[in-house]
Every structure is written in C-alpha cells, then in structure tokens.
Amino acid sequence: MPKKVMFLLDKSDDEKNTLDALRSTLGLSVANHYAYSVVMNHTLGKFDDYNAENLEWIRDMEGEVYSTEQANVDTNTLTATTLEEVGQKLREMDVIVPYGN
Numbered sequence: 001m002p003k004k005v006m007f008l009l010d011k012s013d014d015e016k017n018t019l020d021a022l023r024s025t026l027g028l029s030v031a032n033h034y035a036y037s038v039v040m041n042h043t044l045g046k047f048d049d050y051n052a053e054n055l056e057w058i059r060d061m062e063g064e065v066y067s068t069e070q071a072n073v074d075t076n077t078l079t080a081t082t083l084e085e086v087g088q089k090l091r092e093m094d095v096i097v098p099y100g101n
Contacts, residue, residue, distance in 0.1 A: 002033050003033045004092055004094050004095070005025075005093065005095045006038065006095070006097070007021045007022075007037040008038055008040065008098045010042070010098070010099065011041045011042040012042075017099060018044060019051055022051065022054055024097075025058055025063060026054050026058050026061070029057070029061035036063055036064050036065070036089070036093075037064075037066070038065075039066070040067070040068045040069075040086070043071040045075075047075075052076070064079055065078050065079065067080065068081060
C-alpha cells in the first residue's frame with residue numbers, strides 16, 4: 001500500500017545533503033509512494049541539469065518539492081509554501097523524515 005512521505009530539509013552543513021534527500025524523494029516516488037520534500041531555512045544554488053531533471057521526475061510521479069524560501073522558488077522553481085502550510089501537510093503524511101542539523 002502506498003505511503004505518503006515528507007522529507008523535512010532544514011539547513012545542513014552541506015547542500016549535498018539536501019540534494020541527496022531530493023534523490024530519496026524521487027526514489028520513493030518511483031517505488032510507488034507519494035513523496036514530498038520541503039526545503040526550509042536555507043537557499044540552494046541553481047540546480048544543474050541532473051537535479052533539475054530529478055525535480056521534474058518527482059512532479060511527474062505526483063510528488064512535489066516545496067520551499068519556505070522565495071529564492072528557491074525563483075531559482076529552482078520549487079513550490080512556495082509557508083510553515084503553517086507545512087504543518088497542515090504533515091498531518092496528511094504517514095511518514096515524516098527529518099534531514100539536516
């Protein structure tokens with residue numbers, strides 16, 4: 001039975017951790033789960049082609065990557081959200097995976 005999974009991607013020491021979590025989001029989507037991520041409290045650099053394609057695939061699999069930072073929305077086309085909206089989405093999840101420090 002498919003699960004709804006949300007990765008919470010808070011500021012970490014290395015942007016690589018956030019990009020790893022996005023690959024995990026994609027992996028769960030491919031495994032027939034509803035997977036989402038939210039980038040909070042930090043700004044990512046512009047995605048290279050590989051990571052931009054991963055974002056497209058997540059969306060193709062009915063997932064989404066949200067951000068509380070407008071710069072991520074502008075630079076990488078992540079979907080804007082607020083902490084209040086994140087709280088509402090978390091109530092719908094079966095599994096919540098925290099990432100970062």
